[in-house]
Every structure is written in structure tokens, then in C-alpha cells.
Amino acid sequence: xxxxxxxxxxxxxxxxxxxxxxxxxxxxxxxxxxxxxxxxxxxxxxxxxxxxxxxxxxxxxxxxxxxxxxxxxxxxxxxxxxxxxxxxxxxxxxxxxxxxxxxxxxxxxxxxxxxxxxxxxxxxxxxxxxxxxxxxxxxxxxxxxxxxxxxxxxxxxxxxxxxxxxxxxxxxxxxxxxxxxxxxxxxxxxxxxxxxxxxxxxxxxxxxxxxxxxxxxxxxxxxxxxxxxxxxxxxxxxxxxxxxxxxxxxxxxxxxxxxxxxx
Amino acid sequence: xxxxxxxxxxxxxxxxxxxxxxxxxxxxxxxxxxxxxxxxxxxxxxxxxxxxxxxxxxxxxxxxxxxxxxxxxxxxxxxxxxxxxxxxxxxxxxxxxxxxxxxxxxxxxxxxxxxxxxxxxxxxxxxxxxxxxxxxxxxxxxxxxxxxxxxxxxxxxxxxxxxxxxxxxxxxxxxxxxxxxxxxxxxxxxxxxxxxxxxxxxx
Numbered sequence: 483x484x485x486x487x488x489x490x491x492x493x494x495x496x497x498x499x500x501x502x503x504x505x506x507x508x509x510x511x512x513x514x515x516x517x518x519x520x521x522x523x524x525x526x527x528x529x530x531x532x533x534x535x536x537x538x539x540x541x542x543x544x545x546x547x548x549x550x551x552x553x554x555x556x557x558x559x560x561x562x563x564x565x566x567x568x569x570x571x572x573x574x575x576x577x578x579x580x581x582x583x584x585x586x587x588x589x590x591x592x593x594x595x596x597x598x599x600x601x602x603x604x605x606x607x608x609x610x611x612x613x614x615x616x617x618x619x620x621x622x623x624x625x626x627x628x629x630x631x632x633x634x635x636x637x638x639x640x641x642x643x644x645x646x647x648x649x650x651x652x653x654x655x656x657x658x659x660x661x662x663x664x665x666x667x668x669x670x671x672x673x674x675x676x677x678x679x680x681x682x683x684x685x686x687x688x689x690x691x692x693x694x695x696x697x698x699x700x701x702x703x704x705x706x707x708x709x710x711x712x713x714x715x716x717x718x719x720x721x722x723x724x725x726x727x728x729x730x731x732x733x734x735x736x737x738x739x740x741x742x743x744x745x
Numbered sequence: 746x747x748x749x750x751x752x753x754x755x756x757x758x759x760x761x762x763x764x765x766x767x768x769x770x771x772x773x774x775x776x777x778x779x780x781x782x783x784x785x786x787x788x789x790x791x792x793x794x795x796x797x798x799x800x801x802x803x804x805x806x807x808x809x810x811x812x813x814x815x816x817x818x819x820x821x822x823x824x825x826x827x828x829x830x831x832x833x834x835x836x837x838x839x840x841x842x843x844x845x846x847x848x849x850x851x852x853x854x855x856x857x858x859x860x861x862x863x864x865x866x867x868x869x870x871x872x873x874x875x876x877x878x879x880x881x882x883x884x885x886x887x888x889x890x891x892x893x894x895x896x897x898x899x900x901x902x903x904x905x906x907x908x909x910x911x912x913x914x915x916x917x918x919x920x921x922x923x924x925x926x927x928x929x930x931x932x933x934x935x936x937x938x939x940x941x942x943x944x945x946x947x948x
Contacts, residue, residue: 489816496806496823500830507834511841 518571519547525566526556529634531655533557546571557581557654581654582672583637583647585629587664588679588740589622590642594693610663619692621682623666629658649745673745674728676712676721678703680740683716695740703732703741751887753947758891760939764862765899767936768869771862775900776925778853785904786897791853793893796866798835799828800889803867804882824867825859832858866892903932
């Protein structure tokens, strides 16, 4: 009888000491939770897309609470979330510039063709591993829709072999930007402007052979632009969205028809 | 003499008495957390830390409280209780004073609470001590540390094996856990080759 009591007493004693120790430790070493960060986290969309540049919504919320980040960085949340967050934090909301993703390729079935038959996994990332994809243009859209499958807002469709972003649905979360193995997708301010829908950096002749709508670096758009927004680097024209006035003269001048007016 | 003995215990714990590959304790983290070298190292560091700490606490309790009262049979229950409380305490302390370490080890700590390798180490060093009276507190601690490092070695080796298996063309029926178990058994067999090594080197 005594032996049992002793055993019970010792185990119970050790348990009690351990429990009390833990209770005391949890009171003494309590880590204060950041209430501000939790309040902000509730306002954020919770998509954890990383468009703000922080590790998910909780990372952004913590940075906001510490005052290290601006309120307008959440592009899926947009203006409404920025206002709410700013109200909670008691600061001015930064102006949220609405952005949209664009696909810089016009290589539809009408304009370009395949140089080989690809029968592998139906994903752009896999196809790009094999000689850079099956298309005649090694810079162009592969068309298996890796971007469309990562888009949580159904804003991307593959039309006639090329991905197209519907600017009205795009929330600029930049998931597609990272998904495209050809780096054809980028975010631009969602305002009327000219965009060059080609990333082919080959010389004019080669580019023209690969795709009927390829930028050949002829500089006509540069000459046509009155505000100096267009420049050609490596046989490929680029429009500076900050300078572009959306006059449309470069699009008219383009012999290949690869300059498109956005919105 | 003492130092040589401790080195022998340390090496033996890593190579010939490897807790994962020779005694087959702690297999669940060995299979579960060995997919990447980073996580394998984090988990092993946490295990090593808890092993040494647990031995440091359970050894005196067993020797000075349980054994004199003839309660040696309670060691499993008491040790689990102590290890669980200890891990909780370590977690609280880390959270407060070393947030970076907590962020890297924190997720593994609760997993270790009921890890059989930790419990196994604390009990097996006592068994050794009972068989050989010269195997005291210090030797037990060195043995636990060696066991933790042995766990690390096994985890990192196996993480390397698994990272290479990722890119292999494995038959459908063997994909996943089956091929992992086969690979684990091969690694374990290769560790049998260390038998007698430590005695030969330092004995």
C-alpha cells in the first residue's frame, strides 16, 4: 500500500512541479501579441499572393503595424482595402495605382507556327525545358496556359494559342508574372497606353521569319512618337508607360502591327 | 584517459549505435522531415538540444528520486512527463528570448515531445550506467549529444538520398513511401559497416 502511495505521490509531485513551472513561465515570459497587426490581417484579402513584396498577408500586416510598409501595396485588395487599413492604422492611405497584367506576345496560330511537334506534359514550364518550347519563335507564348491556371480571378484566357489578360478582371497579384517561363507577362498601370506585344530580341529578318507579328526593331515607332516614350533595345521596342500619352501614332506606324493600344 | 573515453562514447553514439539506423528509434521524423536538407538540419538541431537537456534532467531524477525508492519501473511515465514539460518550457523560453531560433526550431519542438528517440536516449543511457558503474552523468550527457549528432548525420545523409530520388524514374508501385523505406534500409545496412570501428580506433 505504501509503495503505491509513494509512487503516486512522486509522479503527482513531478507533474505538479512541471505544471506549476510551465504556468509561471508562461506568465513571466508572455510575448505580447501585436493587436494592431492582427486587426490589419483581418482586413487583408488573405490571398497570400505576395504582390506586396512580403511573405504573405501576415508578413505584410506585421510590417504595416510596425509602420515599415505603406498601406497601398496590396493590389488584390485595391483601393478599398488600402482605405480600411489606413483607417485602422490612423495614417493617410497611399494612392493605389491600379495595375493590370499584359502578355507581350502576338504569336497566335495566324501569325506564327510550330517548328516541331510537342507531345509532352501540357504545361508551359515543361515545354520550355525542351529546346525552349515548340513554337517557331523562342521568345513567344507557349500557350499551355500556366498563367491561366495560376490566376485566381479567371482573368486570363488562351485565345488562338496566345494568353490574353482581361484587364477588367485582373487584380495585379502578379502570380502569372512568375508563372510564365518566357517572362512575357508584366504589370503595367491600367490606363490607356501603347504596349509592344512582342519580346523577340532577334534581328529583324529572323524575327520576321519566326512570326508575322514580331517586332523587327525598325525604329518607325520611335520616330513616330512625339513624346519620346518609345525606345528600341536589342531589336525590340519598349514603351515607357509613364511618358505614353496613348496618341496611337506608334501603333499606326508599326509595319508588323505588334503595337497594341491598351484599354 | 577520460577524454579518450568520452570521444569513444561520442563516436560510438554517432556511428555504431546510431539511434535511427541501428536502434531504429525516431523513424517517424526520419521519414517525415527528411525531404529537404534544410528542414532535416533544423529538426536534428532541435532533437539534439532536447536530447541533451532531457538527459540532464532525467538522469538525476532517476538516480536520486526513483531508484532509491524502488520506483525504477515508473521511468517511462515519469520521463515522458518530464520531456513533455521540458519541451514546452524550452518553447516558451525560446519564444521570449530568442525569436530567430524559435522561428527556425519552433515548428519542430512540439513534434519532439513524444519522439521515441529522445525517450530512448534517456532510458538507454541509464541502462548503460546500470551495466557499467563508471558510466556516470558526464558520460550520459556526452552519449546523448552524440546520439543527437548521429540523428543529424542520419537525417542529412538520408535527405541527400531523397533529394536525388526525386529526379529518378521510380516504378509507379514503389513511388513515395515504399522506395523511401527501401532506401532507408539500405542506408541502415551501410551503417552496419561501422561495427567495431570505434573499438578498433580507440580501444
